[in-house]
Amino acid sequence: MNAIAQSLTDSAEPERVPLSLRGPASPRVVAGFGFWLFLLSDIVMFGAFFAAYAVLSGETAGGPTGAELFDKSRVFAETLCLLASSVTCGFSALAAQRGDRFATYLWLAVTFALGAAFLSLEVAEFAGMVSVGAGPSRSAFLSAFFALVGAHGAHVTLGLAWLVVMLAQVATLGFQPMVRRRLFCFALFWHALDIVWVGVITIVYLGAR
Amino acid sequence: MLDASEPQGEAPGDGAHTHGGRRSYLIGLGYALALTAASFWASSTSVVYPPSVPVLLAVLAIAQMGVHLVFFLHISSAPDQANNVLALVFGIFVVALVVFGSLLIMANLNHNMMPMDRLLQMQR
Numbered sequence: 001m002n003a004i005a006q007s008l009t010d011s012a013e014p015e016r017v018p019l020s021l022r023g024p025a026s027p028r029v030v031a032g033f034g035f036w037l038f039l040l041s042d043i044v045m046f047g048a049f050f051a052a053y054a055v056l057s058g059e060t061a062g063g064p065t066g067a068e069l070f071d072k073s074r075v076f077a078e079t080l081c082l083l084a085s086s087v088t089c090g091f092s093a094l095a096a097q098r099g100d101r102f103a104t105y106l107w108l109a110v111t112f113a114l115g116a117a118f119l120s121l122e123v124a125e126f127a128g129m130v131s132v133g134a135g136p137s138r139s140a141f142l143s144a145f146f147a148l149v150g151a152h153g154a155h156v157t158l159g160l161a162w163l164v165v166m167l168a169q170v171a172t173l174g175f176q177p178m179v180r181r182r183l184f185c186f187a188l189f190w191h192a193l194d195i196v197w198v199g200v201i202t203i204v205y206l207g208a209r
Numbered sequence: 210m211l212d213a214s215e216p217q218g219e220a221p222g223d224g225a226h227t228h229g230g231r232r233s234y235l236i237g238l239g240y241a242l243a244l245t246a247a248s249f250w251a252s253s254t255s256v257v258y259p260p261s262v263p264v265l266l267a268v269l270a271i272a273q274m275g276v277h278l279v280f281f282l283h284i285s286s287a288p289d290q291a292n293n294v295l296a297l298v299f300g301i302f303v304v305a306l307v308v309f310g311s312l313l314i315m316a317n318l319n320h321n322m323m324p325m326d327r328l329l330q331m332q333r
Binding site: 202 | 241248300
């Protein structure tokens with residue numbers, strides 16, 4: 001923030017400072033906004049997968065339909081894992097803002113465990129489907145299903161790898177502003193995955209006919 | 210809402226330390242659990258008129274996405290967040306174009322396509 005804006009902020013109501021006098025945004029805001037744009041573009045990519053699934057979900061080529069393949073209780077368990085991990089991830093972000101190292105480790109570890117539980121449920125589901133001959137090459141419906149749900153699973157896997165990297169960075173670098181920004185972006189990423197999952201359960205699993 | 214450390218706007222998620230903190234996540238979890246349970250119930254119930262179930266599911270999903278945006282990502286209508294909200298609106302617009310556009314075009318092509326048996330007869 002430049003000197004003019006500083007003096008304006010000090011003297012008058014802060015809201016009155018014109019945008020042009022406020023100076024460049026802080027790195028935290030820039031990083032957060034840039035990452036937000038990335039997340040939105042990622043959601044647009046998921047939108048294309050959703051569109052492909054919506055178009056192809058009826059094209060089973062005589063193979064099994066979604067209603068025959070999906071196990072709703074497993075999907076419910078997956079949803080609970082992901083929802084709980086979103087909250088623990090938020091707690092870890094709050095702990096990192098306080099600079100509480102132990103709580104950050106603890107909540108990140110819980111987030112990792114819940115994410116890994118989600119992923120193992122999903123891998124078991126995929127393995128079960130492939131073993132009964134309902135792999136991605138069976139029909140257009142199953143190709144679209146594995147592309148969409150697999151893309152989400154790949155994001156969760158990358159998120160878990162990122163989480164481990166962040167644990168290592170907190171351990172070695174401490175709570176430097178740079179590390180805090182990365183933790184903050186990680187939390188945004190993890191919450192965004194949860195939003196995509198809401199779309200997946202509604203359109204893929206609950207909408208299955 | 211402006212202070213010396215945040216001269217220009219808020220990053221998405223930045224509201225966490227100013228608006229509620231831990232409580233915000235727990236309230237969000239409560240709403241999200243209720244909406245998830247309602248979605249699973251709606252998908253397997255016979256109480257609701259069956260053709261309207263997809264509409265109900267869509268409404269519940271949109272509500273849950275809103276809950277996630279507000280309580281987990283801390284997106285709000287505060288003036289500091291104008292950039293974030295504008296980007297979000299544009300993202301929703303593009304997703305809607307892609308999804309509904311694909312469905313419309315593919316349904317139209319499907320409708321105009323000659324049935325497969327007729328097509329095979331013509332090739333003989």
